[in-house]
Amino acid sequence: MAQSLYDLLRSWMLPLKEIDRLIPRKGRIVDLGCGEGVTAKYLAHIKSRTIIGVDNNKKRLQKSTLKNLQFKLADIRKYPLKKADTVIFSDVLHHLSYVDQKVLLAKVAKALKKNRLLLIKEIDTKEFVRSSLSRFWDFVFYPKDKIYYHDSEKFKTELEKLGFIVEVIRASRLFPGSTTLFVCQKS
Numbered sequence: 001m002a003q004s005l006y007d008l009l010r011s012w013m014l015p016l017k018e019i020d021r022l023i024p025r026k027g028r029i030v031d032l033g034c035g036e037g038v039t040a041k042y043l044a045h046i047k048s049r050t051i052i053g054v055d056n057n058k059k060r061l062q063k064s065t066l067k068n069l070q071f072k073l074a075d076i077r078k079y080p081l082k083k084a085d086t087v088i089f090s091d092v093l094h095h096l097s098y099v100d101q102k103v104l105l106a107k108v109a110k111a112l113k114k115n116r117l118l119l120i121k122e123i124d125t126k127e128f129v130r131s132s133l134s135r136f137w138d139f140v141f142y143p144k145d146k147i148y149y150h151d152s153e154k155f156k157t158e159l160e161k162l163g164f165i166v167e168v169i170r171a172s173r174l175f176p177g178s179t180t181l182f183v184c185q186k187s
């Protein structure tokens with residue numbers, strides 16, 4: 001699929017305006033599992049942000065043409081987060097096993113200082129129809145992957161246990177899928 005067509009499709013699937021509104025206007029923002037970097041590129045329009053997109057798929061990772069945007073090839077489970085001010089997971093966690101998610105989220109919680117932000121875009125199994133549609137999209141794009149979704153209420157509790165104040169936002173109603181944002185502020 002041509003890159004710009006993929007970017008267009010992905011932009012439709014993602015609540016980019018909402019994500020942009022929630023992400024701080026400055027600081028080091030690490031987009032873990034950035035893929036083609038649709039979110040990272042969108043956020044980089046604010047020059048006081050430094051965006052690092054990390055992905056382990058060489059074919060998806062692009063070359064940045066922007067000064068405040070870098071892409072890095074790495075396994076997000078091993079990527080150092082000490083300098084991060086904001087961490088983003090956009091449709092990434094459900095590609096990791098529940099155990100890996102737990103370990104990685106605990107690592108993020110440990111790395112982020114007070115009041116810093118973790119933003120997660122995920123599928124909510126509580127939205128039965130929408131999450132079933134998301135399962136269809138995941139099957140189309142990732143037929144070989146095992147998928148690990150969450151129930152938003154239980155996931156919120158898990159994130160709170162890690163020391164976050166969590167707000168759950170149903171971000172977009174237009175896309176036929178679940179677009180739930182977990183806005184997690186470190187307490």
Ligand SMILES: C[S@@+](CC[C@H](N)C(=O)[O-])C[C@H]1O[C@@H](n2cnc3c(N)ncnc32)[C@H](O)[C@@H]1O
Binds near residue numbers: 032092095096
């Ligand atoms: C559904 S895509 C989402 C891409 C992007 N975040 C977005 O919203 O458009 C999931 C991405 O996570 C990446 N990914 C999955 N497991 C990973 C890992 N262990 N390390 C780095 N990237 C990983 C995949 O390569 C893929 O690009």
